[in-house]
Amino acid sequence: MTNPFEQLIEMTRALGDPARDYVIIGEGNTSLRLDAESFAVKASGQQMQGIGAGGFVSVKIAPLLAMLDDPPTTLTEQKAITQSAVIHADFAFLPDASGGTEGGLASPSIEASFHAMLLHECGARYIGHTHPTAVNQLLCSEYAAGFALQRRFPDEVVLCGPQSALVPYADPGLPLALEMRKVVRAYQEEHNEAPKLILLENHGLVALGESAAEILNITAMAVKAARIYHGALLTGLPTHLPAEEVEHLYRRPDEMYRRKLFVQK
Numbered sequence: 252m253t254n255p256f257e258q259l260i261e262m263t264r265a266l267g268d269p270a271r272d273y274v275i276i277g278e279g280n281t282s283l284r285l286d287a288e289s290f291a292v293k294a295s296g297q298q299m300q301g302i303g304a305g306g307f308v309s310v311k312i313a314p315l316l317a318m319l320d321d322p323p324t325t326l327t328e329q330k331a332i333t334q335s336a337v338i339h340a341d342f343a344f345l346p347d348a349s350g351g352t353e354g355g356l357a358s359p360s361i362e363a364s365f366h367a368m369l370l371h372e373c374g375a376r377y378i379g380h381t382h383p384t385a386v387n388q389l390l391c392s393e394y395a396a397g398f399a400l401q402r403r404f405p406d407e408v409v410l411c412g413p414q415s416a417l418v419p420y421a422d423p424g425l426p427l428a429l430e431m432r433k434v435v436r437a438y439q440e441e442h443n444e445a446p447k448l449i450l451l452e453n454h455g456l457v458a459l460g461e462s463a464a465e466i467l468n469i470t471a472m473a474v475k476a477a478r479i480y481h482g483a484l485l486t487g488l489p490t491h492l493p494a495e496e497v498e499h500l501y502r503r504p505d506e507m508y509r510r511k512l513f514v515q516k
């Protein structure tokens with residue numbers, strides 16, 4: 252088993268594989284909680300496909316959470332605070348880090364603030380944010396809420412949770428992090444646990460998990476569910492599972508056991 256940071260690199264490369272059609276060029280970003288105070292996040296301008304240790308920066312969580320509680324008014328101030336939170340500009344110094352992009356860029360992704368917020372609020376260890384074409388077909392349509400709030404088949408419930416948290420469109424960066432925090436808190440209030448899948452209207456998805464494998468599973472299942480919903484819309488009237496059935500599936504001991512196995516892989 253490789254170390255958690257190596258797993259972050261492998262997960263990011265897998266999400267960036269062109270064959271999956273989750274992201275292109277510099278789209279998307281990923282993160283990993285390193286310890287109580289810090290996390291690793293993709294550096295701004297890096298491509299997920301073929302990324303190496305030098306494509307990530309380590310960042311302190313506290314200054315980014317403080318920025319959400321007391322948002323600065325200008326983009327320049329936001330950038331200065333985000334930059335001041337950087338601990339290491341790249342991970343190439345790690346003896347066991349794999350190769351890849353050399354020399355790392357010093358700036359964390361513009362989305363570092365939502366990663367900090369989700370790692371803190373939801374207790375996630377890994378986060379994967381992508382813009383899959385199949386999912387965005389729905390998130391850029393009037394079917395976004397139907398896709399996020401309903402479940403159509405059992406494995407979608409098991410992997411992606413009873414519902415996805417749906418975030419109205421917001422400007423990427425701090426406005427999006429603030430909108431997301433509102434939605435995630437309301438979701439936790441209603442479901443007594445953090446969402447596994449967050450859908451951003453007219454933007455993309457965020458998968459939250461305990462392991463790199465869980466992020467890949469949730470993203471793959473969200474893409475499959477999107478294709479099924481899209482296909483059902485084309486052929487006629489899509490159906491969905493009743494709420495009681497979704498709850499039953501989600502709480503079934505054998506399904507909870509399966510879910511645990513998927514997380515470990």
Ligand SMILES: [Zn+2]
Pocket residue numbers: 279380381382454455
């Ligand atoms: Zn994005």
